Amino acid sequence: MNPIKVNHLKFSYDLETDVVNDVSFTVEKGSYTTLIGHNGSGKSTIAKLLIGLLEKGSGEILIDDLELTEANLDVIRRKIGIVFQNPDNQFIGATVRDDIAFGLENHQVDPALMDDIINNYAARVDMSKYLDQEPTRLSGGQKQRVAIAGVLAMKPEILILDEATSMLDPEGKSEINALVNALHKEYGMTILSITHDIEEVKKSDHVLIMFEGKIVKDGLPSEIMIDEKEMISLKLDAPFSVKLANALKRRGIVLKETLDTERMVAELCLLRSKK
Amino acid sequence: MPIAFEKVNFKYAPNTPFAYEALKNIDLAFEMGKVTAIIGPTGSGKSTLVQHLNALLLPSEGTVLVLDRTITNKHKPKELKSLRQRVGLVFQFPEYQLFEETILKDIMFGPLNFKVPEAQAKVLAMNALKLVGLDESFAEKSPLDISGGQKRRVAIAGILAIDPDVLVLDEPTAGLDPQGSKAMMELFLRLNKENGKTILIVTHDMEHVINYCDNVVVMKDGEVINHQRVTDYFERKTQVEDIQMNLPQLLLFKEALLDGGFEFKQPMRYLEDLAEAISKEIKR
Known part of the structure; x- marks a missing residue:
């Protein structure tokens, strides 16, 4: 059973150009998958299709082998949590507590259990102190943590991050990355992260690259990210480590490792000591 | 002509229980004709600082010198328009402020507002569109029909069309894809090298600071704690780690x-x- 399986998916906003054009891919259970691509390549549209915010043109979306249709949208939305890019656009409640409660109320959780659930998830994202504050007074990183708590309280099996850290400062970014990594490692949650952060992609289990509405690359970061020319032709950028390895190659130094910083450094130090 | 802060303090909501000192005793002179990065943690005062440069905020105490203008608490320069024509400020996520029916009209709004005749405003707008890397076919499109990255470029073109001497940008590449963000930084560098514009960029991206900027101003808790050449700044990594920025x-x-x-x-x-x-x- 795959958490996400997409077959020949098509979508168009204007019935002329396919923003998502015959896309097929699989996200494996418990994996940390990254979805990258240039602005306008169709990444966010995919996220919205996966949670039924947009209706597909044709093709098939399967969540845990269950086809996404109007009829089972509710069941499927319980399985998937999503955090969007802009922390300011996803708050409803007057306080952090209300905001986390909102999703629970929607899912008809017994009010007697609600307080415990809220406290538990607020603690998990390290926001217990802020439960009675207005969300508008929080920093960007704190807002995204509350958004994640609200999503987690619904106990989804799959978490989709749609550039969830791109509006945050470095501190906020690392807070969220650490939290997501913990959810992935400790709870085995399946993560699909739409991102521009090349360093995040390097560490992921699986990478999908979109270009002009199509998935053009699908595989291991260590296979895909190492081709500088190709990354540039896809309107992306190669990791610094890959660019450095190529600059060294032009100077006659050929490395076995060209992606992982630590291994590259070890290899270079060995070369230096051998000279 | 300088852009300088002399003993500037700024308080939000003064004389209320929520009073908050966002800038403390700022003494700072930007080097003209250069690209300067302004960095620091969230809440350190970066955006507050740059909003003083075209008198959107007035200092609570002290003096801000912007080109031939002197801005103090009591002295809001007359004819703010001509100041704002020379100091172009691009806010964070400027694409949220696009409002006209077509992209061309949106870019022309600035020049027209500064009483540039329509025909000339159109020429300026088309040039600005080209500068930000969008071709003529975009002119008649609606700003609602293009991608987020393209919207950002249109918003920046709107400021370029008024041809300011000083360009102040608050996180201009946040949320752009790697190539869009690189193209944007290269554009600013070109405007600096070829057109002699002074560029001030608020950023969190240290790769941009090291690759494109001449100088760096570091802010923390409302103060300027460092102002150096970029090459000198990165010689000591502890300086960077101290403000929780990524190396x-x-x-x-x-x-x-x-x-x-x-x-x-x-x-x-x-x-x-x-x-x-x-x-x-x-x-x-």
Whole structure:
């Protein structure tokens, strides 16, 4: 059973150009998958299709082998949590507590259990102190943590991050990355992260690259990210480590490792000591 | 003509229980004709600082000198328009402020507002569109029908069309894809090198600071704690770590190699500098 399986998916906003054009891919259970691509390549549209915010043109979306249709949208939305890019656009409640409660109320959780659930998830994202504050007074990183708590309280099996850290400062970014990594490692949650952060992609289990509405690359970061020319032709950028390895190659130094910083450094130090 | 802060303090909501001192005793003179990065943690006062440059905020105490204008608490310069024509300020996520029916009209709004005749405003707008890397076919499109990255470019074109001497940008590349963000930084560099514009950029991206900026202003808790040439700033990594910024990839590599026995003496800034230094040591 795959958490996400997409077959020949098509979508168009204007019935002329396919923003998502015959896309097929699989996200494996418990994996940390990254979805990258240039602005306008169709990444966010995919996220919205996966949670039924947009209706597909044709093709098939399967969540845990269950086809996404109007009829089972509710069941499927319980399985998937999503955090969007802009922390300011996803708050409803007057306080952090209300905001986390909102999703629970929607899912008809017994009010007697609600307080415990809220406290538990607020603690998990390290926001217990802020439960009675207005969300508008929080920093960007704190807002995204509350958004994640609200999503987690619904106990989804799959978490989709749609550039969830791109509006945050470095501190906020690392807070969220650490939290997501913990959810992935400790709870085995399946993560699909739409991102521009090349360093995040390097560490992921699986990478999908979109270009002009199509998935053009699908595989291991260590296979895909190492081709500088190709990354540039896809309107992306190669990791610094890959660019450095190529600059060294032009100077006659050929490395076995060209992606992982630590291994590259070890290899270079060995070369230096051998000279 | 300078852009300088002299003993500037700024308080939000003064004389209320929510009073908050966002800028404390700022003494700062930006180098004209250069690209300066303004960095620091969230809430350190970066955006508050730059909003003083076209008198959107007035200092609570002290003086701000902007070109031939003096801005103080009591002295809001007359004819703010001409100041704002010379100092173009691009806010964070400026694409949220697009409002006209077509992209061309949106870019023309600035020049028209500054009483530039319609025909000339159109020429300026088309030039600005080209500068930000969008072709003529965009002119008649609705700003609602283009991608987020393209909207950002249109918003920046709107400021470029008024041809300011000083361009102030608050996180201009946040949320752009890697190539869009690189193209944007290269545009600012070109405006600086070829058109002599003074550029001030608020950013969190240390790769941009090391690769594109001449100087760096570091803010923390409402104060300027450092103002240096970029090349000097990155010589000491502790300075960068102190304000919880990420080290640029180049420095991460350099530090790890130093720990592993490499001996680099020369300062380095670009990827090619590092590759050259590594190659010299290995082949020595």
